[in-house]
Amino acid sequence: MDSGQVVTPPYVAGPLRLLPFPGLMLAPHRVGDPSTGRAFARPYRGVAARLVRWQTRGLVRRDRDPALYLHEYTAGGMTIRGLVGALDVSRRATRAEDRAVLPHEGIHPAQADDLADRMSEMGLNPAPILLVHSGTPRLRELTGGVLEAAPDHQFTDRSEQQHRIWAIREPAVLADVADELRHTRALIADGHHRYAAYLRLQRREPGGPCDQGLAMLVDQTATPLFLGPIHRSLAGTSLDDVRSAAESLGMRCTTRSQPEAVAALGPSTLAATDGTEWVVVDLAVPPDRAAVELLHRQLVPALPHGPSSIGYHHTVDDALANAHPRSSIAVLMPAPAVDLVQRIAEADRLLPEKATSFQPKPSLGVLIRSLRDEPAAPS
The missing domain is CATH 3.30.1760 (Conserved hypothetical protein from pyrococcus furiosus pfu- 392566-001, domain 2)
Structure with a gap:
């Protein structure tokens, strides 16, 4: 296959499942720092050990218990809020009506392979892909209830993004959220190649942590991302x-x-x-x-x-x-309208490469998912 060829990534089958995971979080002064990216650079096999060393120095916080996270961030006067969890990528859709995640751009296979290799060597999903959808009234009611409590974490990072994070662990709330997401079709806003890399890792190592990939699901009706050209x-x-x-x-x-x-x-x-x-x-x-x-x-x-x-x-x-x-x-x-991009994806068409720019994106290091010390989620 031509290394420059663009192809359609496989489709994940519904119901859409966003599962709890034990989050890793960098210390606030490391989030948004340009030098932080070096923590996830070559040699990739050393990244996990590097984070363990950072943890002993108090530079990485590790949650002991899995959670679904509500992450709110504010940048440039815009506030975005989304659910961060482990997206189930273990099932492939064979029919258009079964799709749960909709890409709107093609991917370069070699780039997706390279990202999959990196994540495998690091043992991490270093940042969530961004998905957008239109949440149900009940889902907005559930997240509104979470917002009424004090956040578990609140800080301003080095790039001046403001963050508030709530860990959702109550079984009843998690069950209600899962019910509201069952029929969601989420559009990929950012991270097409990482999404494709998740699917490659899942094919290589089915039945374990690679059955999921880190994702942030934003309600485009409640706190919309800006779509620029x-x-x-x-x-x-x-x-x-x-x-x-x-x-x-x-x-x-x-x-x-x-x-x-x-x-x-x-x-x-x-x-x-x-x-x-x-x-x-x-x-x-x-x-x-x-x-x-x-x-x-x-x-x-x-x-x-x-x-x-x-x-x-x-x-x-x-x-x-x-x-x-x-x-x-x-x-x-x-800039194309978000609903137009959604309709194009629903129609099983792809836009040309680099057709959309959803902004703002969250800073690197707010929420990270380990592939090494996380038990596989029940099916």
Whole structure:
């Protein structure tokens, strides 16, 4: 298989199960510290021992009893709240209606294999993947009841994220939460390759801790993540190429000033520039499609020259820094709506690579799951 090929990861079968696990938590002053990432770096086989040493120094807290965690974090004025647990990945869906977790982007198999190898060597799920869903009124009532108690942990990390964590261990509450999640279909917001790595580990070592993978399930109705665009730069392409491609496809392409082009961005329009001149392309996007799909599946293939490479940028400034009249254009993208992404995933379609940017993400080190000292959950 071509190492650059993008494929659909397998689907986990419902009912969706988010199980208690004994959490590991870094000390608050280590969470959000850029140097913390080095704790999970090579050699990966030494990571677990490294964390044990940190534990003896008081830098890692280890829960003795399993719990489902309610994690609330605030960053940039946005507060996100979700349930963190061990996601059951032991069953595969063979029918579309049986799917419990919905990816919306493809994965590179080699990258997923590498992540699976790393987690196996570390003996850890170092961070939860992010899932979003629309919680039931009863689930919001249950989490609201948890919020009424004082948090088990509360701190501000080195990146200024504020965290509150509640450990849920009451059997009745856990049972009620499990009942409310049974029919949930969760959309992957962040962590497609880690999700695929979970499935690879489960295939390698079924029947044990690898039957689950660490996940955070966010109620997008109650505390929604912000969905932003990821802009593009197309090397080896000019604005004349864009005009030619748009004309061949019957798309409207008009020259605008920079303020007009940026203001014209919308669900069916994108703006492109070579750093000097600007154009707006009306993609005429159908209701069940996203602009990023038409860019990659219609406009880019129709370009008479290039692109020799495509760059991905989370900010407008980064994209514009890659625009040059003789070598590259920047393409500013609109963000797709969350419900559109959900519908696309429900329809068993994948968006192009790096189509979405869900923000903010929690800092590394708040909740970690060990694969070595955790008993397998009952089936």
